[in-house]
Every structure is written in C-alpha cells, then in structure tokens.
Amino acid sequence: MNTPAPTRPTAPSAGPADAPAATGTEAHAAPAVEVRGVIRRFSSRSGEVVALSDVDLTVRAGEFVSLIGPSGCGKSTLLRLIADLDEPTAGELAVFGRPPRVARQNHDFGIAFQQAGLLPWRSVRTNVELPLELHGAGRAARRARATELLEMVGLADFAQHLPHQLSGGMQQRVAIARALAERPSLLLMDEPFGALDEMTREHVQTELLRLRAETGAAVVFVTHSIPEAVYLSDRVVVMSARPGQVREVVPVGLGAARDRSDDVREDNAFFDRVRAVREALHGTDGTAPRGVDRR
Amino acid sequence: MRRQVLLGVAGVVALGLAWEGYKLLAPDDGVVVGELTVLPRTTDVAMPHLWDMAARALEPVNSATDALPLWVAVLVAAAFTLGVAAVGWVVGVVVGLATATVMQRFRTAESALLPWVVLSQTVPLIALAPLVRRWGSQLEIGAFDWRDWMSVAVIAAYLAFFPVSIGALRGLSSPDAVHLDLMRSYGVGWWRTYRSLRLPAAVPHLIPALRLAAANAVIGTVVAEVSIGLRGGIGRMIVEFGASASADPAKQWSPIFGAVLVGLVAAGVCVLIARALARYRVSEVS
Numbered sequence: 001m002n003t004p005a006p007t008r009p010t011a012p013s014a015g016p017a018d019a020p021a022a023t024g025t026e027a028h029a030a031p032a033v034e035v036r037g038v039i040r041r042f043s044s045r046s047g048e049v050v051a052l053s054d055v056d057l058t059v060r061a062g063e064f065v066s067l068i069g070p071s072g073c074g075k076s077t078l079l080r081l082i083a084d085l086d087e088p089t090a091g092e093l094a095v096f097g098r099p100p101r102v103a104r105q106n107h108d109f110g111i112a113f114q115q116a117g118l119l120p121w122r123s124v125r126t127n128v129e130l131p132l133e134l135h136g137a138g139r140a141a142r143r144a145r146a147t148e149l150l151e152m153v154g155l156a157d158f159a160q161h162l163p164h165q166l167s168g169g170m171q172q173r174v175a176i177a178r179a180l181a182e183r184p185s186l187l188l189m190d191e192p193f194g195a196l197d198e199m200t201r202e203h204v205q206t207e208l209l210r211l212r213a214e215t216g217a218a219v220v221f222v223t224h225s226i227p228e229a230v231y232l233s234d235r236v237v238v239m240s241a242r243p244g245q246v247r248e249v250v251p252v253g254l255g256a257a258r259d260r261s262d263d264v265r266e267d268n269a270f271f272d273r274v275r276a277v278r279e280a281l282h283g284t285d286g287t288a289p290r291g292v293d294r295r
Numbered sequence: 296m297r298r299q300v301l302l303g304v305a306g307v308v309a310l311g312l313a314w315e316g317y318k319l320l321a322p323d324d325g326v327v328v329g330e331l332t333v334l335p336r337t338t339d340v341a342m343p344h345l346w347d348m349a350a351r352a353l354e355p356v357n358s359a360t361d362a363l364p365l366w367v368a369v370l371v372a373a374a375f376t377l378g379v380a381a382v383g384w385v386v387g388v389v390v391g392l393a394t395a396t397v398m399q400r401f402r403t404a405e406s407a408l409l410p411w412v413v414l415s416q417t418v419p420l421i422a423l424a425p426l427v428r429r430w431g432s433q434l435e436i437g438a439f440d441w442r443d444w445m446s447v448a449v450i451a452a453y454l455a456f457f458p459v460s461i462g463a464l465r466g467l468s469s470p471d472a473v474h475l476d477l478m479r480s481y482g483v484g485w486w487r488t489y490r491s492l493r494l495p496a497a498v499p500h501l502i503p504a505l506r507l508a509a510a511n512a513v514i515g516t517v518v519a520e521v522s523i524g525l526r527g528g529i530g531r532m533i534v535e536f537g538a539s540a541s542a543d544p545a546k547q548w549s550p551i552f553g554a555v556l557v558g559l560v561a562a563g564v565c566v567l568i569a570r571a572l573a574r575y576r577v578s579e580v581s
Contacts, residue, residue, distance in 0.1 A: 104479075
C-alpha cells in the first residue's frame with residue numbers, strides 16, 4: 001500500500017488539535033468506554049419505550065468492538081449515549097475515565113454516521129479540515145493534516161472536489177478521514193457502510209482495518225451485518241430488542257488488524273465466528289430476529 | 296445564454312406590437328359593453344404611440360432654457376430612487392436576518408415574534424408613510440438630522456425585511472440532524488454552529504428571499520416617495536408628469552420606463568449575488 005507510515009504529531013500542528021494525542025498516555029490507563037447499568041427510556045404519546053435496559057459494556061483502549069442486533073435493540077442509542085448526543089435515564093458512562101460530556105468537549109473521539117454528513121458547500125479538503133478549523137488549529141497545520149489523511153484514505157486527487165461529485169463510498173471515506181482528523185483514541189461509527197453496495201463495502205472495510213491498525217484507536221462500530229462485524233472486530237456485542245439488552249459477547253480473535261486481509265473472509269475460523277454470532281442473535285427460541293442482515 | 300437574450304428581446308418586441316396593434320384596431324373609445332368600458336380607450340392621450348414616447352424622451356423636460364433632456368432627468372431620478380431602495384434593502388436584509396436569527400435561537404422568540412412579523416405586512420403602506428415621516432422629523436440625535444429620504448428608505452426596509460426574515464428562518468432551521476449532531480460532537484457552541492453550518496445552509500432559502508426583498512424595496516420606495524412627497528425620485532416624477540398628461544401625454548411614460556429600469560437593475564444585482572453564492576446552492580449530498 002502506498003500510504004505513509006502513521007505519523008504521530010510530527011506535523012507542524014499546534015494548539016487544541018494536539019489535545020487528544022497529548023492525553024493519549026494518560027487515557028490508555030482507563031478503558032476507552034465503560035458502560036455501567038445504563039437505562040434509556042423514551043416517552044412517547046403511545047407510552048414508554050425502553051430502548052436500553054441495564055446495559056454493561058467495557059471497551060478497552062485500542063479494541064475494536066461491534067454492536068449488532070435487530071432493529072430497535074438500542075445499538076445506535078448506546079452509541080449516541082457514548083458520544084454524549086443523548087443522555088441516559090439511569091446508569092453511568094465513562095469515556096477514558098471521564099464523563100462523555102467532558103470527553104466530547106476534549107475532542108477525545110471521532111464520529112461517523114450512516115450518512116457521510118459532509119457539508120455540501122465545502123471541498124473534500126475543507127470538509128476534512130472542519131474539526132481542526134472549529135477547534136482553532138492554524139491554517140498550515142490544517143492543510144498538512146488534511147493532505148496526510150486524504151492520502152491515507154486514497155483520495156488525495158479529489159481534495160478540491162465538492163462532495164456531490166464523489167460516489168457514496170468515497171464520501172464515506174472522506175467522512176472517516178474527517179473523524180480521524182484530530183487523532184482520536186476512540187472512533188464511534190454508526191452503520192457507516194450501511195448505504196454502500198457490497199463490493200465498495202468490502203473495500204472500505206479492509207481500509208478501515210488498516211487505518212485502525214495505523215492509528216491504534218479503539219472503535220465502537222454499530223452494524224446490521226454479521227460478516228462485517230466478524231471481519232472487523234475483536235469482540236462482537238450481540239444485542240436483543242424490547243428491551244434493548246446485551247445478550248452475549250462473542251470474542252472473534254482473527255488475529256491482529258494489520259494482518260487481516262480479504263482472505264480471512266474465506267477462512268474457516270471466519271465462518272465459525274459468523275455462525276457463533278448468528279446463533280447468539282437467534283437466541284434460544286430459534287427464531288431469526290427481524291432487521292438483521294445475514295450477508 | 297444567447298437563446299435567453301433572444302427570447303427576452305422577442306418578449307419586449309411582442310409587447311410593443313400588442314400595444315400598437317391594439318391601438319390600431321380597437322375603437323377610440325375602447326371596447327364598451329353596455330355602460331362599462333372593458334378595454335381602454337385608444338386615443339393619443341390614453342395610449343400614445345411608442346415612437347411619440349421615444350421622441351418625447353429626447354426633448355427637454357420643460358420650456359425652461361436650462362432644462363435637461365427628459366431621458367436624462369429620468370435617469371437621474373431613477374438613480375436617486377435606486378439609491379434609496381438600496382439603502383432600504385440593505386437595512387431590511389440586516390433586520391430580517393437578525394429577527395430570523397433571534398427566532399431560530401430562542402423558541403419563545405419565534406412564537407412571540409412571528410405573528411407580529413406577519414401582521415406587520417398587513418398595515419397599509421399609505422397609512423404608514425406619513426407616520427414614519429412625522430416620527431422621523433421629531434428625531435434629534437446630536438448633529439444627526441433626519442431627512443425625508445430616510446423615511447422613504449425606512450418604508451422600503453419595512454417591506455424588504457419580511458421575506459428575508461421568513462426565508463432566513465426556514466433556511467437557518469434547515470440543516471440535517473446528522474450535521475447538527477456532528478457540530479455537537481465537536482463541542483462547539485451556538486455561534487460557531489451558526490457560522491459554519493446554519494448560515495451557509497440557509498443560502499438556498501435566502502436567495503429567493505433577497506429577490507423578493509429587492510422587488511419590495513423598489514415598490515416601497517416608489518410608493519413612499521409619492522405618499523411622503525419626496526422630490527428627486529421616480530415616484531414623485533410619475534405623479535407630477537401624470538398631472539399634465541392631457542397636455543403632454545407621452546411625457547409621463549418616460550418615468551414609468553424609468554421605474555421599470557430600477558426594477559431590472561435591482562433584479563440584476565440579485566442575479567449577481569446568487570452567482571457569487573453558487574457554491575452554497577449545490578444540492579445536498581445524498
């Protein structure tokens with residue numbers, strides 16, 4: 001691969017952009033994400049909906065954890081709670097040992113959604129620069145970092161394009177580059193490849209593995225796809241719906257992310273883990289939960 | 296582009312042909328059904344020939360020895376009106392954006408302000424103009440002296456702010472949830488979100504609002520010139536020349552064309568603004 005080795009803050013960056021990296025050492029002592037007894041209820045006109053009921057979860061620093069489950073199992077809700085885009089009804093969350101709100105204000109995590117969510121009036125480059133710009137990084141530092149990231153995701157030639165000139169897969173790669181802009185130690189991803197076709201999807205999955213190996217960031221990854229979860233993760237958290245709960249945690253262990261390649265998808269160990277996750281999803285009653293995509 | 300120009304010219308020519316054709320074919324007293332005149336008279340007083348209008352425009356305004364040619368006088372008046380309308384437009388756009396911003400920022404402000412914004416446009420302009428003038432003339436701030444043209448500009452602004460505030464309110468509320476989530480995840484406050492997300496996202500809603508505001512500002516200026524009695528502008532000129540229409544029927548048409556010109560220039564400026572902001576008008580990403 002033609003990507004340069006990941007460079008920790010050697011770029012002429014200064015100021016807040018460096019903050020997450022600077023806190024890295026201290027942060028690695030605490031787990032990336034700690035969820036204890038979290039409950040989230042939504043009240044609507046038709047009554048109360050329990051989206052999450054007593055959820056516990058620990059994501060170690062540098063670990064890749066997928067959340068999988070049928071629609072309505074609260075996996076996206078859980079991710080939003082970690083990102084402090086929503087607040088739990090009860091229970092506690094910590095990101096690197098700190099409340100999510102503090103982690104958010106410290107820019108401890110990067111985030112990517114199902115929609116790429118690029119600002120349509122900004123070029124690819126300035127979209128990647130957005131978080132750096134908002135947090136007051138200098139122009140030179142922003143440019144250097146954006147160039148580095150666009151090379152990393154293989155879009156250096158498209159820096160001046162506008163988002164609508166890019167395909168969905170390319171837009172999503174820009175969104176991932178943007179999420180990595182501030183060298184977060186944690187990446188939160190909510191079905192980022194959900195809208196992509198199968199071939200593009202496999203391609204960006206492999207790319208994500210490589211990026212993750214290069215950055216050493218922990219990842220919490222929400223998905224509908226069992227093979228995707230197995231291929232990417234160190235552990236797969238299987239959730240069930242109504243109420244949203246953690247049903248089982250399936251360890252994957254297909255080797256270090258940097259050694260994993262497309263060949264793994266045809267490996268027996270891979271199929272074995274896919275089966276394990278599927279069985280966990282089906283549960284003891286043997287019926288397939290709706291909304292899970294078994295591709 | 297060339298096609299558009301040709302079509303535009305063809306439209307103007309067709310209008311001229313319709314005017315002269317009607318004048319040629321219809322009876323002098325117009326088309327009368329029973330006691331009612333349903334189509335206008337075609338006498339030279341009511342409908343002068345286009346070439347008479349053009350010839351009159353080249354002659355001096357009046358019999359005074361130092362009188363300017365009529366078309367020059369009309370251009371000067373049109374420039375004056377355009378200037379006042381531009382001031383009114385700018386003030387209206389600023390006030391409209393400000394009210395929209397306050398309404399977007401504070402929910403209670405929206406429910407408190409929006410009905411008044413809508414209600415404000417139901418007050419008849421003719422009733423308002425003399426009031427504004429009277430209030431203005433009582434204003435004394437140091438050396439600052441309130442002028443009548445400022446009253447006209449205030450009325451133009453009063454008409455211009457309405458579409459801007461409504462359009463901007465919609466535009467400022469238009470960003471996708473995913474973009475708002477993103478800004479929140481960056482931990483940036485309201486002001487940065489406003490500048491980096493809400494304002495640029497509002498542009499597609501703002502462009503038509505700015506156009507409407509420009510049209511409103513021009514109409515407001517012309518009408519307010521008449522009802523306040525401000526000299527120097529095209530509105531007053533139309534009324535003045537109209538008074539002598541029976542003696543000199545072609546004369547009043549020059550300032551009417553002048554008013555059309557003011558409207559065209561205002562619309563042209565809006566096209567240029569839209570072009571400058573083209574980047575913000577690209578369709579949303581899928």
